[in-house]
Amino acid sequence: MDPARLLPLAFALGLAPLLLGVVNRTKAIVAGRRGAPFTQPYRDIGKLLRKGAVYSGTTTWLFRAGPVGGLAATLAAVTLTPLGGAPATVSFPGDLVLFAGLLALARFLTVLAALDTGSAFEGMGASREVQFSALAEPALLVALAALARATGGLSLTDIAGGLGAAAWAESGPSLLLAALALGAVLLAENARIPVDDPNTHLELTMVHEVMVLDHGGPDLALVLYGSALKLWAFGALLVAAALPVRTGSALPDAAAGVGGLFASAVLVGVVESTMARLRLVRVPQFLVGAGALAALAFVLVGK
Amino acid sequence: MTLLLVALAILGASGVAALAAGRRPRLATALGAGGTALACGLGLFPAAAALAGGPPEHVRAAWDMPYGSLDLELDALSAFFLLPIFLLGGLAAVYGAGYLRPHAGRRNLGLSWLFYDALVGSLVLVVLARNGVLFLLAWEAMALSSFFLVTFEDHREEVREAGWTYLVATHLGTAFLLALFLLLGREAGSLDFRDFGAHGPPAHAGALFLLAVVGFGAKAGFLPLHVWLPEAHPAAPSHVSALLSGVMIKTGIYGLARTLTWLGPPPAWWGWLLVGVGLSSGILGVLFALAQHDLKRLLAYHSVENIGIITLGLGVGVLGLASGAPLVAALGFAGGLLHVLNHALFKGLLFLGAGAVLHATGTREMDRLGGLFRRMPRTGTSFLVGAAAISGLPPLNGFASEFLIFLGALTGALSLPLAGATTCLAALAGLALIGGLAAACFTKAFGAVFLGEPRTGETAGARDPGPAMGIPMAVLAAACIVVGLLAPAGAGAIGSAVAALVPGAHGLPEHVQTGCAALSAATAVGGVFLAAAAGVALLRRAVLRGRPVASSVTWDCGYARPTARMQYTSSSFAAPLVEMFRGLLRTRLRLEATAGRFPGRASLATETPDVCREGLFAPAFRGVARLLGSLRWLQQGSVHVYVLYIAATLVALLVWRLA
Numbered sequence: 001m002d003p004a005r006l007l008p009l010a011f012a013l014g015l016a017p018l019l020l021g022v023v024n025r026t027k028a029i030v031a032g033r034r035g036a037p038f039t040q041p042y043r044d045i046g047k048l049l050r051k052g053a054v055y056s057g058t059t060t061w062l063f064r065a066g067p068v069g070g071l072a073a074t075l076a077a078v079t080l081t082p083l084g085g086a087p088a089t090v091s092f093p094g095d096l097v098l099f100a101g102l103l104a105l106a107r108f109l110t111v112l113a114a115l116d117t118g119s120a121f122e123g124m125g126a127s128r129e130v131q132f133s134a135l136a137e138p139a140l141l142v143a144l145a146a147l148a149r150a151t152g153g154l155s156l157t158d159i160a161g162g163l164g165a166a167a168w169a170e171s172g173p174s175l176l177l178a179a180l181a182l183g184a185v186l187l188a189e190n191a192r193i194p195v196d197d198p199n200t201h202l203e204l205t206m207v208h209e210v211m212v213l214d215h216g217g218p219d220l221a222l223v224l225y226g227s228a229l230k231l232w233a234f235g236a237l238l239v240a241a242a243l244p245v246r247t248g249s250a251l252p253d254a255a256a257g258v259g260g261l262f263a264s265a266v267l268v269g270v271v272e273s274t275m276a277r278l279r280l281v282r283v284p285q286f287l288v289g290a291g292a293l294a295a296l297a298f299v300l301v302g303k
Numbered sequence: 304m305t306l307l308l309v310a311l312a313i314l315g316a317s318g319v320a321a322l323a324a325g326r327r328p329r330l331a332t333a334l335g336a337g338g339t340a341l342a343c344g345l346g347l348f349p350a351a352a353a354l355a356g357g358p359p360e361h362v363r364a365a366w367d368m369p370y371g372s373l374d375l376e377l378d379a380l381s382a383f384f385l386l387p388i389f390l391l392g393g394l395a396a397v398y399g400a401g402y403l404r405p406h407a408g409r410r411n412l413g414l415s416w417l418f419y420d421a422l423v424g425s426l427v428l429v430v431l432a433r434n435g436v437l438f439l440l441a442w443e444a445m446a447l448s449s450f451f452l453v454t455f456e457d458h459r460e461e462v463r464e465a466g467w468t469y470l471v472a473t474h475l476g477t478a479f480l481l482a483l484f485l486l487l488g489r490e491a492g493s494l495d496f497r498d499f500g501a502h503g504p505p506a507h508a509g510a511l512f513l514l515a516v517v518g519f520g521a522k523a524g525f526l527p528l529h530v531w532l533p534e535a536h537p538a539a540p541s542h543v544s545a546l547l548s549g550v551m552i553k554t555g556i557y558g559l560a561r562t563l564t565w566l567g568p569p570p571a572w573w574g575w576l577l578v579g580v581g582l583s584s585g586i587l588g589v590l591f592a593l594a595q596h597d598l599k600r601l602l603a604y605h606s607v608e609n610i611g612i613i614t615l616g617l618g619v620g621v622l623g624l625a626s627g628a629p630l631v632a633a634l635g636f637a638g639g640l641l642h643v644l645n646h647a648l649f650k651g652l653l654f655l656g657a658g659a660v661l662h663a664t665g666t667r668e669m670d671r672l673g674g675l676f677r678r679m680p681r682t683g684t685s686f687l688v689g690a691a692a693i694s695g696l697p698p699l700n701g702f703a704s705e706f707l708i709f710l711g712a713l714t715g716a717l718s719l720p721l722a723g724a725t726t727c728l729a730a731l732a733g734l735a736l737i738g739g740l741a742a743a744c745f746t747k748a749f750g751a752v753f754l755g756e757p758r759t760g761e762t763a764g765a766r767d768p769g770p771a772m773g774i775p776m777a778v779l780a781a782a783c784i785v786v787g788l789l790a791p792a793g794a795g796a797i798g799s800a801v802a803a804l805v806p807g808a809h810g811l812p813e814h815v816q817t818g819c820a821a822l823s824a825a826t827a828v829g830g831v832f833l834a835a836a837a838g839v840a841l842l843r844r845a846v847l848r849g850r851p852v853a854s855s856v857t858w859d860c861g862y863a864r865p866t867a868r869m870q871y872t873s874s875s876f877a878a879p880l881v882e883m884f885r886g887l888l889r890t891r892l893r894l895e896a897t898a899g900r901f902p903g904r905a906s907l908a909t910e911t912p913d914v915c916r917e918g919l920f921a922p923a924f925r926g927v928a929r930l931l932g933s934l935r936w937l938q939q940g941s942v943h944v945y946v947l948y949i950a951a952t953l954v955a956l957l958v959w960r961l962a
Contacts, residue, residue, distance in 0.1 A: 123871025134739030
């Protein structure tokens, strides 16, 4: 295999937590604070890995398997994710379906681990998570199908490779709509404002954070790293759609992709600082709206 | 083929022998279950051989029946449907031997085994028959034997009611099939399948197609003809539910597929219709499942959903044929057919698991269960595998078949002109929505039944069932994993079944190979997932070594004495989604609110009756009953009046003949 294809994977594994650091630093700066260092997520993960663990007597092996399987599924999804124009480690026709499937598997395991505790709060979070993701998944696939129709590619790598300046010139409006839909799905799937607030303190209003309340120590470290990877994977798709830098060689494309990713992290931070959270009953409308944008993008592709 | 006939003979013999041994339940069970398992084991060999590329085998014998002939054929399409029949038929029989034990002495088990054998035998005949009369007779035998199996516990009123609903529904469907075969036969001059469409596509192929969709759809459970499914499947004993849901409803799909081979090249609107039927059955099926409180009823609605997924696959396939896109056609048909097998595996597994829970606790109400994972670890693990598989998660078998349909729809969305592409996009988005909702529904079911703390005392004595019930579940769970990982290796078998489905089209098996190549890459990434999981698990173990690992109560935000009653129930878990789709579901809510300063008790009950049953069929049947009721004055119950009728009829006939 071409060693350059390992590049997106290596960047993801190494730099994903930094993305969270950038989001948090952006939010701090907009709020007028100095904020934690960029490397704070690494320190958090390191600290958690050095701790012991406490398990509820209600839980079974499924609770311990949740973070492990969740991280493994996210890792497998990252191997399918191109970085800007740089091809992913693995690509084949229809890999976008597997991408969605692996993230669904990670979610399935997280939700079951949450229900394993028998806690009302975690049940609440799990219930919201499955509701929102059931709507986010069609939006994601329709947006990717729109990009696929615009580029003629059947795999994430081919789609990303075809989204250069020429594609933007040909079907710009539809690519813009698809990128917007992808951005909305990114915010929803990664528990960001306006769908979920990663910093909230009230368990009753949480979605994703409340599902992992009972995890601690190394398990929580796996969860944190997994969510950083997931943000990276979605961010990489968004950058592939929105940033038409295609030099044809892997390293500069990947470098541009990393730059785009950090820019999108700044964007997420700005959105989080300037927007209020939607009421929970409004979230489905947000997601259905994203799906509608994606469908419009599909129809508008000029073919 | 000889082996198949031997298997059929063994089925018949074991059924009759079990009936004869009816007074001795253990002997009857041994004869019935043992004979079925033996016959099913034998039958698998010719089915596998036919799929491995063997030529179609034919048996024909004369029959006195007008227009009838004893005409049996084993081609790849029939063989593909025989696989789940024999696999699940045999395993469910073994399971039934353990499941029926508490009924020994109280019910006639010999009779039950006779009907079970009759059902398996008629299923086999349905997919082998190549003559209209023979097919319809086998179809009717299947309907009747399954009716008697459903009404096994006929001392319970709701079971009799469910059986009645089923009987009416299946015969309404058969009426359409009768019309279909008569029209086909009138044109072909015979009721032999090989004459259908032999001289070019029949006239009015569209009308014939519609008749087939309604007639076979009533058996398969297409919306809104599905109303018998959520009644009959929970009422039957669990091994029978597994067979009905996993296999019997697929004969509807088989019939539709077989009919497509006679009707010639399909126009595009057939594809649109099938995609529409698939989307409505799939989405509404899973939504109704979400709103249920009864575990087996939930599973029955999921059968409607999965039939929807299969139909989506067929629809994409037909659309591909109509648009001249063989790759799209091959992928759609291949995914739909593979899902037939996969659904038999995981739905059979889930019904058997639900039966084990019912056997151990005596209840199917999910909100009365909980915490069973620790008391029934083997059942729980099998059920978990089935739940993940039915949610279409990689690397299990449900993902493999849905992947092929997805890929077909995606290819269609990319390459077809806008009308076809939009239909394919709808299929794609619908599949994604169905997958997400199914995951929601099975996290709900598994979470409520197996996870958390027990909600009532009914779970106290629950234990894993014995080997007769345990082994079939373990085998099916293993099959879900194996088929998930090895599905690409079956590309040849799927390809030959697809080729039999579309006679005259060339190159489809090669396109199936293309799809399976992509699928094998996907399973390889599934392997990456498994390896990564093993690695992360080792890492976790390594960092926890020597560290304190303590046990405590669940963190309930500072509340120190959590009780089981504070847990989220299955109803509360599904409430946001049910609320979101309340316009479709029409859930009824009975709230007894608190009153006064020191409220005594409060209660909330929800119930989601079937909208199609309540809004469509119930009024229609009431109307028919009212119409026929106006003839009631003819039926006075008085013998004198009836004698008068006879005399009057005779006189009328005499007058007519003489005049």
